[in-house]
Amino acid sequence: MMRKGRSSRGYGWLSPLLWLSLLLSACLGMEGLKGLFRLVEPDSQALIYDRADFIVLLGRHLLVVGVAALLAILLGVGAAVAVTRPGGRDFLPLVGQLASIGQTFPPVAVLALAVPVLGFGTLPIIVALLLYGLLPIVRNTLAGLEGIDPGVAEAARGMGMTGGQRLRQVELPLAAPVILAGIRTSVTINIATAAIGATVGASNLGDPIISGIVNGNTAHVLQGALLIGLLALSVDSLFARFQPASSS
């Protein structure tokens, strides 16, 4: 077996707290880094992106990703559970194949295809993120539930557990690490894709980058990139904290 480079046990709460505090202080104290940005944009008037507060942009970014992730978890885990029950088993091969084929779709292409159908703005991005975020969750939940030793399920049945009890007390807890890994993948991709969503009219941390590229202001690009990077690392380290050592 491969040993993972990053183990969650050694760091505990330290690394998520560290990244989160860095993110928050960068959001609130971007002015303090003025000297640094002066280096890349010596003669720019607007050194710090000022069309919106960074903390507001961060909030919007989190809102979009959070809503999409919550819905994707509910729908994805629900769908995977449904197709592994006796009543829905007919749909299992199709859903499994759809989830694995769908993962080859580039997220940008999905986002781009969602716009003609759903229009510009925040809602289309949530829908696109939700659809794309479903795939890793469905696939991992299926893998987790299908990977359970049949003997364990048999033993639970032998103890007189009902279907619902087996699901809640045996199957879901055993599959939890794999499901959590799927959610982590889904959220990581969605944080990145939401940033690109700034090109289709959603205002979030992608905004400073896009407007910086359009207006040729490298300082704005750096500010947006710094914050998105810190956000991604904060969320990822939080997941690492909750995920018992397993492959992601």
Place this chain on the structure above:
Amino acid sequence: MRRDAVQPNIVLASLFLATLVAWLGLDAVSVAPNRIVPGQGVDVLGVAGWGGMAVSISPLLVALGLAWRPTPDRLRWSTGLVVLMLSALPVWLMVAAAFTVDPDMPQARMGIGGGVWMALFLLLLALIELRTRLTMPRARGWALLLVPLASLAACLSFGLEPLALRQEYQGRSEAFVSAIAEHLLLVGVAVCLSLLLGVGLAMAMRHWPRAQRVGFAILNFLQTIPSLALFGLLLAPLAWLSSRFDWLAAFGVSGIGWAPALLALIGYSLLPMVRNTYVALDEVDLDVIEAARGMGMSRGQVFRQVRLPLALPLILEGIRITTVQAIGLTAVAALIGAGGLGTFIFQGLGQAAMDMVLLGALPILAMALVADALLGALTDLLRPGGAT
């Protein structure tokens, strides 16, 4: 198998039913007098009237009936019907163009409506389901898709001039071809370089186990950074480097363009490549190596003739993941001026020209699917052969 024991195939039945609802309920096409005005939706009745509608849904109704008692024979018939319906979609668009677009208006254009897109999607799902039920080999499943593709090509060469996608293409066919070339070049170079680097790194990690922990930590870290942020963060140092060193600038390195794109692509590609190569080299059975050494093979011979062939399928799997990922990331790289098909997506989004967005997004989707299928097939091909 007794005939009366066959249960209805609920999956196929619900897919066909959903197709029927989408076909009748959503717009078949949308027609606009020119590029700027948003299109007016036209449904199936508006395109072909009651008679045409009856003809267009009849194969669906037959397929629904066949799904009721799905014997293998009937499933084969259904497969034929689904392929027929997929092939008929471009013909349907030609019919719609003839009925709905005024031939006196050269600027008029026809967009593909939600009903046709949904029908395409659901019928493809039905084809996947049928392939699974009939346990068809993967290659034959792909071969079935050639028929609808041929039909599409035929329709495009004989007509369909008003199709908005086609008009967008004709307006910029040269730019389109060069965008595809740029896209493929960037992906190809990134994958090749990261393969070389990745295999080297994986071998170095096997040699110095202490480097392995740090190495994977760094690569994991890189993978977490969102692409847009990484492109942005590379902008400043590369711009600085090219202003400091003339030979770099002469080489075409700058804060925007291909240089940051290539660097970021390689950065993202390294994790899957190194991980798969490392696991592949690590997992080769020790007994096999022992046996090879016992046969008098030298260390180099063992590596070339035993370890590498056995590891090859997993390494190819890494190349597959990397290639598919790079195709998508290159689209984002268009934002920092690296060219490629993403240019159309972001230009189209900027001008609210949705057909231009499609012109960029559809080929990217197709490229990712084809790369995935081809490399997947190659891996399957090497797997049984590699063990001998």
